[in-house]
Amino acid sequence: MSQSWLDLPQGTLYGIEALPYASAQVGDKAHLVVRIGDHALDLTAAAPALGAGWAPVAEPGNLDDLLAAGPDVWAQLRRDVTSWLSDTVYEGRVREHLVAVDGLELLLPFTVGDYVDFYASENHAANLGRIFRPDAEPLTPNWKHLPIGYHGRSQTVVVSGEDIPRPRGQRRTPDGEVVFGPSVRLDIEVELGFVVGVGSTRGETVEVADVEQHVFGVALVNDWSARDIQAFEYVPLGPFLGKSFATSIGAWVLPLAALADARVEPPARDVPLQDYLADVPGEPWGLDIDFEVRLDGEVISRPPYAQMYWTPAQMLAHITVNGASVRPGDLFASGTISGVDVDQRGALIEMTWNGRDPITLADGRTRTFLEDGDEVAISATAPGPGGVRIGLGEVRGRILPAR
Incomplete structure (x- = not known):
């Protein structure tokens, strides 16, 4: 089980084992984020900065493109985010894309079909x-x-x-x-x-x-x-x-x-x-x-x-x-x-x-x-x-x- 380099609250329900996604208003557009402790990692900004191959699915700012991308991309994104938040080699580049959850305006996370x-x-x-x-x-x-x-x-x-x-x-x-x-x-x-x-x-x-x-x-x-x-x-x-x-x-x-x-x-x-x-x-x-x-x-x-x-x-x-x-x-x-x-x-x-x-x-x-x-x-x-x-x-x- 991986441990995050981020100082997480004792007993948090949102450790590296969870990593739920949301859509949040950042400036004048929506960004796709993933929760870790009391923070959220801005994937729309972090993915291109860290050279993630799946960065295009985070660009729209909600889950729509990621949903359609399929299990292989879902798994790769989760592996990458887990690595970014647990391996200290990424800490400097990742920290600048962390925001407090309490300050986020959360949006409908995906476009509901049927x-x-x-x-x-x-x-x-x-x-x-x-x-x-x-x-x-x-x-x-x-x-x-x-x-x-x-x-x-x-x-x-x-x-x-x-x-x-x-x-x-x-x-x-x-x-x-x-x-x-x-x-x-x-x-x-x-x-x-x-x-x-x-x-x-x-x-x-x-x-x-x-x-x-x-x-x-x-x-x-x-x-x-x-x-x-x-x-x-x-x-x-x-x-x-x-x-x-x-x-x-x-x-x-x-x-x-x-x-x-x-x-x-x-x-x-x-x-x-x-x-x-x-x-x-x-x-x-x-x-x-x-x-x-x-x-x-x-x-x-x-x-x-x-x-x-x-x-x-x-x-x-x-x-x-x-x-x-x-x-x-x-x-x-x-x-x-x-x-x-x-x-x-x-x-x-x-x-x-x-x-x-x-x-x-x-x-x-x-x-x-x-x-x-x-x-x-x-x-x-x-x-x-x-x-x-x-x-x-x-x-x-x-x-x-x-x-």
Whole structure:
């Protein structure tokens, strides 16, 4: 395990084992940066100065060209940055391109192409089944046979820190009246997003074994949800206005390579899978990632990703099995991450059991769903090499009144 010549904070989550990427405003243009401790290395400036062969992919200032460049370039860039930050021979030339993270204006890290949101947590799906269908089986008959998902609206994917105006739409009141106005049941969904790099050919399936050839990395996601609008509109075609108003994504994208020590076996399958979804023996794609959810600074939940039933490899295979293709910048998200325990649920609709059991905050306030002014911040960490923890950054958003 390499050590950096940079004086890193004790216990940092952003040591040389992590190295997540972001796009930052530098002067009048965007620059591609990589985080190390409390600093970021400006790759757009450093790469040509140090003669890196991949310098052209950093020049645009975001991840777009790097995503399309493919695994060989991804690996070479990571090797070079690791060497620059660990070998003292580079220290003099690299230091001039380091900037403090706190002073950065972070931008949307890549141009989002298509956006697909899944429903991959058995705990979450079963909880919602118990809430809405208490006299029926919690899971729908198809749930364990395929990863259920829907196509979202990529143009409303926003970077962490952007405010979220409360959406408006039609909803049905408890008395059965159909009304129009601001959502009164605004919710969060704690998710992990997967960023596609190399695209696929239309008509061909991306095999489970090939996920690393196509997925560049991960980012934190909050798929804001207007539960009352969603409940009235979703039959028969599924989520629309209750979801499409905003999805927040973390500014930092962690390369999939950084999660090698976080890979674990997914939960045991108790239903036979079709061949295209079969797990590859010895190549597990469950991920041991611990999430933390804070409402106005107070921790309200700690969802564990390791309990997710469907893996990213299976999600990508399912996206493409009908012949649909993916392209650089496509984003697919896991759906709400929820654990078995009450304090591991990843959405307010579960935490409060659809409003029946309000959350009481330390200052005495209670919440069933989000109120104007509430700020939600989601962070996550994962195991890295040698027993260290690595950080996945944060995704944050504050609710504004409806416009």
